[in-house]
Amino acid sequence: MKLITRNTDYALRAICFIAESGKEVVSVSSLFEALGVPRPFLRKILQILHNHGVLKSWRGKSGGFSLLRGPKTIFLWDIMRIFQGRFCLNECFLRKRLCPNIKKCILRGKINRIEKYVFSELKEITIDCLLGHSKIKKIVIRR
Amino acid sequence: MKLITRNTDYALRAICFIAESGKEVVSVSSLFEALGVPRPFLRKILQILHNHGVLKSWRGKSGGFSLLRGPKTIFLWDIMRIFQGRFCLNECFLRKRLCPNIKKCILRGKINRIEKYVFSELKEITIDCLLGHSKIKKIVIRR
DNA sequence: GACAAATGATACTATGATTGTATCATTATG
DNA sequence: CATAATGATACAATCATAGTATCATTTGTC
Numbered sequence: 001m002k003l004i005t006r007n008t009d010y011a012l013r014a015i016c017f018i019a020e021s022g023k024e025v026v027s028v029s030s031l032f033e034a035l036g037v038p039r040p041f042l043r044k045i046l047q048i049l050h051n052h053g054v055l056k057s058w059r060g061k062s063g064g065f066s067l068l069r070g071p072k073t074i075f076l077w078d079i080m081r082i083f084q085g086r087f088c089l090n091e092c093f094l095r096k097r098l099c100p101n102i103k104k105c106i107l108r109g110k111i112n113r114i115e116k117y118v119f120s121e122l123k124e125i126t127i128d129c130l131l132g133h134s135k136i137k138k139i140v141i142r143r
Numbered sequence: 144m145k146l147i148t149r150n151t152d153y154a155l156r157a158i159c160f161i162a163e164s165g166k167e168v169v170s171v172s173s174l175f176e177a178l179g180v181p182r183p184f185l186r187k188i189l190q191i192l193h194n195h196g197v198l199k200s201w202r203g204k205s206g207g208f209s210l211l212r213g214p215k216t217i218f219l220w221d222i223m224r225i226f227q228g229r230f231c232l233n234e235c236f237l238r239k240r241l242c243p244n245i246k247k248c249i250l251r252g253k254i255n256r257i258e259k260y261v262f263s264e265l266k267e268i269t270i271d272c273l274l275g276h277s278k279i280k281k282i283v284i285r286r
Numbered sequence: 287g288a289c290a291a292a293t294g295a296t297a298c299t300a301t302g303a304t305t306g307t308a309t310c311a312t313t314a315t316g
Numbered sequence: 317c318a319t320a321a322t323g324a325t326a327c328a329a330t331c332a333t334a335g336t337a338t339c340a341t342t343t344g345t346c
Contacts, residue, residue, distance in 0.1 A: 001144060003232040003254055006305065012250065027321065036237060041306050047323065060314020063321040076250075089146040094179060106273050107155065107219075111146055114264050121257050130249050149334060170292070184335050190294065203343025206292045 003118075008083040010037045011045050012076070015054070015127055019071045027064035045083075052082050071128035080122070087122075089115040146261075151226040153180045154188050155219070158197070158270055162214045170207035188226075195225050214271035223265070230265075232258040 004012075013035050018026045028046060032039045046065050049055045054074060055065045067074070080087065090111045092099040102108065147155075156178050161169045171189060175182045189208050192198045197217060198208045210217070223230065233254045235242040245251065 001146070001148075001227065001230075001232070002234045003144065003257070004234075004250075005144075005303095006236075029321085038238065038306060040308070043322080044306085050322085057322060058314085059312075059322045061320045062315065063313080065322090084144070087144070089144070091145045091147075093149075095181065104275075106275075107147075107268075110264075110268060110272075114146070114261055117260060117264075118257055121253075121260075125250075125253060129253070132247075132249075148332095172292085181335060183337070186293080187335085193293085200293060201343090202293045202341075204291045205344065206342080208293090 003122075004080065005084055007041075007045055008080050010035070010042060011049055011079050011083060012127070012130065013037065014042065014046060014065075015049070015067065015071075015074065015079070016130055018055075018065060018067055019127060020131060023066075025058050025062070025064040025066050027062075030064075048082060049079075054079070054082070071131060072126055074127040075123065076125040076127070076130075077123045087115075087119065089118065146265075147223065148227055150184075150188055151223050153178070153185060154192055154222050154226060155270070155273065156180065157185065157189060157208075158192070158210065158214075158217065158222070159273055161198075161208060161210055162270060163274060166209075168201050168205070168207040168209050170205075173207075191225060192222075197222070197225070214274060215269055217270040218266065219268040219270070219273075220266045230258075230262065232261065 014031050014037070017031060017034055021030075028039065028043050031037070031046070032042055035042070037045075046055060046057075050057045050065065053068060056068045057063070057065050090108055092102045092105065092108060094100065099105065157174055157180070160174060160177055164173075171182065171186050174180070174189070175185055178185070180188075189198060189200075193200045193208065196211060199211045200206070200208050233251055235245045235248065235251060237243070242248065
């Protein structure tokens with residue numbers, strides 16, 4: 001079980017790369033070469049990020065994508081929400097129906113406590129947290 | 144994303160029911176009636192629990208399953224391991240290969256910290272924790 | 287001993303989410 | 317006006333989870 005799915009992961013790699021590239025606009029081509037993420041999949045992911053107001057896009061020749069906001073104001077949590085929907089560690093179903101015991105369930109309470117902690121930790125993480133911040137502007141593929 | 148999958152969930156329900164039933168041996172039939180879990184699936188789950196030394200089984204007419212150990216010595220963690228394998232919130236893959244950046248990855252470190260906490264919380268939970276412990280021995284369907 | 291009711295073992299199927307591909311339309315640059 | 321980029325969107329593959337089916341074996345009861 002993964003906390004972060006592949007598309008969120010790829011999105012993060014792409015955003016970090018754009019943030020660290022120092023360029024105004026980064027094309028799918030250069031992202032593809034740098035990250036090794038499947039090209040059409042990467043494209044789709046970038047378009048979704050654009051549609052959700054994370055990236056700015058530039059169409060036409062020498063077009064590409066750039067960040068709409070600074071790395072300190074882009075949160076991992078938001079990216080996860082975009083690709084993974086509502087976060088929930090509990091799935092209280094019994095044969096596709098809500099479990100009839102949901103109110104009394106002791107385990108549910110315990111999982112919810114854990115979930116709360118995980119939430120709060122994840123919510124702290126920004127793209128800026130994930131960058132290398134090395135003085136030498138070396139491009140590094142990172143998650 | 145679920146912390147606990149359906150089969151683990153059903154296994155827990157079954158174990159709790161057996162623990163609370165007060166009977167020596169509980170058949171799949173009675174578990175099925177009480178829990179509403181798909182019968183053949185339930186059977187499979189119980190057999191797996193038996194093979195992993197969680198349940199004792201009694202073959203032949205009026206057979207069934209019983210707990211091999213007391214509820215205080217059966218851990219949620221063990222049941223999860225049986226059905227969900229090794230617990231891991233990180234999946235550091237890039238196109239089916241281990242991500243080349245795995246050592247420097249900052250996100251990885253953060254997820255691992257969260258994982259550690261989740262581990263430690265889950266490891267505390269025993270079947271006994273999940274039981275109702277009401278004086279009146281009322282059978283309740285619970286997770 | 288025959289039958290019925292239980293589990294043992296195991297192979298198969300269905301479903302759904304994730305992951306990825308393909309294609310055509312549109313836009314901007316040189 | 318050709319080319320290289322994104323926009324939109326439908327389609328396909330893969331995989332894990334969830335669930336089913338079947339035959340063999342064991343045991344209690346009449």
